[in-house]
Amino acid sequence: MIASAPGKLVVSGAYVVLDGAPAVVTAVDRRATADASRRAVAEHHAQLGPDEVGPPHVDSGSLRMDGRKLGLGSSAAVLVAAIGARELALGRALDADARVRIALEAYEAHRTAQGGGSGIDIVTATEGGTLLCEVASGEPPRRRPVRLPCELVLEVWACPESASTSGLLGPVRELRRLDERRYQALTGPARQGAEQVAEALLGGDLDSMLAGLQRQTEAMTALGEAAGVPILPPYLLHLAQRRDRGTVVMQSGAGGGDIALHLGRRPSSEAWRAEAALAGLQRLTLGVEAVGLQAEPWPPV
Structure with missing residues (x-):
């Protein structure tokens, strides 16, 4: 065996x-x-x-x-x-x-x-x-x-480059060391979004879950800008801004590349997938x- x-x-x-x-x-x-x-x-x-x-x-x-x-x-x-x-x-x-x-x-x-x-x-x-x-x-x-909600459509996309988790975490930790109050202000919305997702998941509320994920994505983008690291790289920021209504485009994990997620009640549109392909993303087939x-x-x- x-x-x-x-x-x-x-x-x-x-x-x-x-x-x-x-x-x-x-x-x-x-x-x-x-x-x-x-x-x-x-x-x-x-x-x-x-x-x-x-x-x-x-x-x-x-x-x-x-x-x-x-x-x-x-x-x-x-x-x-x-x-x-x-x-x-x-x-x-x-x-x-x-x-x-x-x-x-x-x-x-x-x-x-x-x-x-x-x-x-x-x-x-x-x-x-x-x-x-x-x-x-x-x-x-x-x-x-x-x-996960049965009506959730979750797409997994491989980014064009690998990310270094330590290379992202280091500057974020340094930001926190230098200015704890600023760090808490930046991550507060992400913590609230995470709590919202947990409550929505337990309650079966997909719309609230997606809203909580969007709050986290926006907070992590701001945190990356403050720390000087691309938690959401420019091409993903563009794709997030071009997402279809009612969907979320985000990183899985520490960000900076590796894996991007597209989540919603419906699959990504043909126009969004074409832009993702132009940015070098590849759709992964996995369960x-x-x-x-x-x-x-x-x-x-």
């Missing part, structure tokens, strides 16, 4: 989840797979560490495109799948108790390797589905399973609310 874990999309709560605001994260059906019967490639050794069965071989090709990461949480998916493969090699089932234990181990390892982080990508890779998460400093996220860490049979030879 091999283990597989899904990638993720951050739908709501980027940045402000670290300030206590709720985040909405959904698992996608592009997955990392790990096989403990094969040896790991060198790039995965450091984050997996030694164990009694050795680091497994991991394949995260579906979370990449043209040789680069797509920004779908591949490092978390790789780590969770690798720990799952180790458990299978030791004769342990990937049941609910095991997933809780694996999530905690992966959370600690991921924070050590990356110097921090919310952990929402780890719990999503482990549990799957869509999660409403809240983060307390130094602790794994508190989360509850939710469902959301995918299953979390699981065991799978070896693929046929």
